[in-house]
Amino acid sequence: MALVTHQLGLEHGNGLRALHGLELKLSIGERVAVIGPSGAGKTSLIRLLGCALRPTAGRLELFGANPWQLSAGDLRRLRTRIGTIHQAPPIPPRLRVITAVLAGRLGRWPAWKGLLSLLYPADISGAQQALARLDLADRLFDRCDRLSGGQLQRVGIARVLYQQPELILADEPVSALDPTLADAAVGQIVAEAEQRGATVLASLHAVDLALKWFPRVIGLRGGELAFDLPAAQVSREMLSELYASEGSVVPTQGNHPIALQAFGDGGEARVLRIDNSRGLG
Amino acid sequence: MSGAQVVALPMETTLRDPDARRRLGAVLFALVVLWPLLQLAEFHPAVLFEAGNLNVMTGFLAGFLPPARSPEFLGLLLKATLETLAIATAGITLALLIAAPLAVIATRALSVASIGPGPGRWRGHALRTSCRALLTVLRAIPEIVWALMFVRVLGLGPAAGVLALAITYGGMLGKVYTEILESTDTRPARALLAGGSGRLGALAYGLLPNAAQELTSYTVYRWECAVRASVIMGFVGAGGLGQLMDQSMKMLNGGEASSILLVFLLLVLLADAISAGLRKALA
Numbered sequence: 001m002a003l004v005t006h007q008l009g010l011e012h013g014n015g016l017r018a019l020h021g022l023e024l025k026l027s028i029g030e031r032v033a034v035i036g037p038s039g040a041g042k043t044s045l046i047r048l049l050g051c052a053l054r055p056t057a058g059r060l061e062l063f064g065a066n067p068w069q070l071s072a073g074d075l076r077r078l079r080t081r082i083g084t085i086h087q088a089p090p091i092p093p094r095l096r097v098i099t100a101v102l103a104g105r106l107g108r109w110p111a112w113k114g115l116l117s118l119l120y121p122a123d124i125s126g127a128q129q130a131l132a133r134l135d136l137a138d139r140l141f142d143r144c145d146r147l148s149g150g151q152l153q154r155v156g157i158a159r160v161l162y163q164q165p166e167l168i169l170a171d172e173p174v175s176a177l178d179p180t181l182a183d184a185a186v187g188q189i190v191a192e193a194e195q196r197g198a199t200v201l202a203s204l205h206a207v208d209l210a211l212k213w214f215p216r217v218i219g220l221r222g223g224e225l226a227f228d229l230p231a232a233q234v235s236r237e238m239l240s241e242l243y244a245s246e247g248s249v250v251p252t253q254g255n256h257p258i259a260l261q262a263f264g265d266g267g268e269a270r271v272l273r274i275d276n277s278r279g280l281g
Numbered sequence: 282m283s284g285a286q287v288v289a290l291p292m293e294t295t296l297r298d299p300d301a302r303r304r305l306g307a308v309l310f311a312l313v314v315l316w317p318l319l320q321l322a323e324f325h326p327a328v329l330f331e332a333g334n335l336n337v338m339t340g341f342l343a344g345f346l347p348p349a350r351s352p353e354f355l356g357l358l359l360k361a362t363l364e365t366l367a368i369a370t371a372g373i374t375l376a377l378l379i380a381a382p383l384a385v386i387a388t389r390a391l392s393v394a395s396i397g398p399g400p401g402r403w404r405g406h407a408l409r410t411s412c413r414a415l416l417t418v419l420r421a422i423p424e425i426v427w428a429l430m431f432v433r434v435l436g437l438g439p440a441a442g443v444l445a446l447a448i449t450y451g452g453m454l455g456k457v458y459t460e461i462l463e464s465t466d467t468r469p470a471r472a473l474l475a476g477g478s479g480r481l482g483a484l485a486y487g488l489l490p491n492a493a494q495e496l497t498s499y500t501v502y503r504w505e506c507a508v509r510a511s512v513i514m515g516f517v518g519a520g521g522l523g524q525l526m527d528q529s530m531k532m533l534n535g536g537e538a539s540s541i542l543l544v545f546l547l548l549v550l551l552a553d554a555i556s557a558g559l560r561k562a563l564a
């Protein structure tokens with residue numbers, strides 16, 4: 001098992017309950033999308049699984065170990081096996097693109113190599129390959145403050161591709177990309193995972209992306225599990241119930257809220273038919 | 282008003298800034314505290330402008346003109362200036378060697394254990410607190426006291442000044458470095474630490490790109506302060522421009538003193554230019 005949670009919960013200091021009683025199991029190599037309205041706890045879940053937050057209830061196991069019972073050294077080694085793609089890439093604007101990508105391997109490199117790499121990049125071709133997969137190879141030596149929001153988000157993805165983690169956690173990794181690029185970027189994450197047998201858990205705003213690229217989809221609402229099903233079994237009713245707080249409008253790519261029309265209940269339909277003329281259905 | 286939509290507020294409750302009372306309280310508190318302090322410090326600016334006192338001051342300042350220009354004195358001045366620059370630069374360099382590692386240990390921005398929080402957080406807390414305490418001790422004792430002590434041990438000369446500067450300024454630089462690192466955007470460093478990176482990597486890839494400008498500018502400013510401080514220490518025999526100034530003042534030679542002061546002005550301008558240049562390079 002790559003990941004097991006038992007009654008996992010998170011309560012913030014101000015008493016706000018972000019997650020409650022979560023039961024999850026991901027085997028190695030599995031690909032799971034997490035969908036749900038804003039405030040459902042998607043980011044909290046990813047921070048918990050990435051060992052960036054400690055659960056306030058329940059238990060978490062990553063690769064067979066409870067991260068919060070490990071020694072500091074073991075926890076650090078565990079963290080190097082997890083790559084998190086953040087919605088807002090945590091990259092200083094003055095950093096060059098190549099440096100931002102190479103930072104993905106800081107956990108595996110000895111400290112001297114990381115510092116020397118600031119004087120002369122340690123792995124130019126490696127960084128270039130990672131960037132090329134996201135169509136950014138020509139920006140290798142640019143500074144990150146020259147990039148657009150979407151380009152920066154792709155640099156953040158390239159960093160994690162370069163890191164080659166065993167578990168990829170992605171928190172709305174393509175929220176700043178247009179539909180074509182978003183589709184390609186998610187495709188690259190999936191390809192990377194398939195190629196190396198890595199496990200992926202990605203929260204996605206666009207439901208159509210989740211259904212297209214991920215065999216298993218988890219619906220999260222109000223910090224609790226709404227459903228956890230193979231993508232093919234996710235029905236139209238489940239989705240409109242999941243997004244009830246947002247007027248049952250199921251978000252899809254391009255930020256054009258559209259009504260769900262044809263969606264075979266338990267059938268093969270994985271593509272949403274887009275009908276902008278009808279408004280909310 | 283044409284076409285603008287006015288949002289109607291509930292009529293009966295007029296909205297008030299809830300923080301206004303606290304702000305007013307803070308201002309009153311500051312006044313109540315400041316007033317006795319000014320009394321205690323005998324702060325009576327009007328005294329400066331009384332006729333007798335104005336004469337005293339103009340007399341004192343007139344003694345400084347014209348600046349001394351004899352080749353012999355200028356030679357001494359050049360040697361003393363170089364000595365002062367050497368003291369300040371060597372002192373700041375040593376101070377950096379003390380401050381940088383202490384700041385990296387003391388700053389919360391690089392605390393791995395606070396993510397989660399994870400194992401070793403009490404140990405980390407204790408380590409940071411003791412580092413901060415050490416920095417406080419280093420800078421709490423004025424450099425002039427250290428200088429007086431080292432002059433006794435090492436004899437008259439620049440070495441005592443260098444050591445005194447290194448200790449006090451090490452404490453100051455360390456404290457301010459710690460705080461600069463905490464006040465920049467710490468998310469990049471946290472993300473790196475949460476990805477298993479070491480502290481030095483997180484510092485170099487996550488914090489320094491954002492903080493380098495401010496760190497440099499503060500360091501150069503401290504170098505400028507070190508130039509001035511080395512003058513004070515010169516009065517107790519630690520060499521440089523201060524020692525020269527001490528001699529001129531004791532001989533009531535205002536011309537020489539004003540030449541020395543002009544050199545100070547030039548040095549401060551130099552520090553400004555260096556700082557501006559470095560900030561531009563790091564922008």
